[in-house]
Amino acid sequence: MKRSLVFATGNQHKLEEVQGLLGKDFALSCLKDVGITQDIPETAFTLQENALQKAQYVFQHCKCACFADDTGLEIDALNGEPGVFSARYAGPQKDSAANMQLVLEKLKGIEQRTARFRTVIAYIDADGNEFLFEGKVEGKIIDTPIGVKGFGYDPIFVPEGFDETFAELPMDVKNSMSHRGRAIQKLLEFLVNS
Numbered sequence: 073m074k075r076s077l078v079f080a081t082g083n084q085h086k087l088e089e090v091q092g093l094l095g096k097d098f099a100l101s102c103l104k105d106v107g108i109t110q111d112i113p114e115t116a117f118t119l120q121e122n123a124l125q126k127a128q129y130v131f132q133h134c135k136c137a138c139f140a141d142d143t144g145l146e147i148d149a150l151n152g153e154p155g156v157f158s159a160r161y162a163g164p165q166k167d168s169a170a171n172m173q174l175v176l177e178k179l180k181g182i183e184q185r186t187a188r189f190r191t192v193i194a195y196i197d198a199d200g201n202e203f204l205f206e207g208k209v210e211g212k213i214i215d216t217p218i219g220v221k222g223f224g225y226d227p228i229f230v231p232e233g234f235d236e237t238f239a240e241l242p243m244d245v246k247n248s249m250s251h252r253g254r255a256i257q258k259l260l261e262f263l264v265n266s
């Protein structure tokens with residue numbers, strides 16, 4: 073029998089990506105499947121706290137096994153920015169092109185371009201026990217956006233060991249080594265062993 077899990081997302085693309093990574097032994101529901109149509113607050117200052125805040129909100133609502141993720145791009149030369157503010161770096165409109173432009177402006181003339189994507193997943197089991205899983209991928213920020221695949225900061229991020237951006241690499245290649253892919257892999261290992 074499939075195990076049911078609620079994933080705290082309203083993003084269909086992310087739901088399908090994560091369903092693919094978890095495999096067919098799991099049946100994922102999204103927020104609207106459990107009647108949550110309002111935005112869940114994300115008011116914390118760390119990825120861990122934000123992920124937990126979202127998962128706790130869902131658990132209070134459905135009292136069932138659920139998980140939430142939070143991701144940030146951490147750029148070393150910007151002291152870890154945009155980090156937890158990645159979605160809203162250039163303002164509340166959550167505009168990916170504007171966010172990338174702001175990053176590129178701030179890095180103008182700076183040679184040190186190292187960065188990483190980090191994802192934290194907070195999982196709450198049906199009894200209310202909380203667990204955290206983290207995945208990250210190291211890489212660098214290039215000067216000009218390249219590529220049309222993916223989303224967010226993908227066109228300016230080149231993962232370590234590659235010459236292409238996340239927006240140029242095939243989706244399955246990105247998923248196999250991405251921050252979210254690695255965090256989901258850890259969640260999956262935990263779920264199959266518990």
Ligand code: IMP
Pocket residue numbers: 141142143144145158159160168171189222223224225226238250252
């Ligand atoms: P979220 O926590 O998954 O909503 O991610 C927060 C923000 O980080 C997003 O709005 C994107 O700007 C960025 N982000 C998250 N994951 C990725 C990714 O895989 N590629 C590029 N940008 C990402």
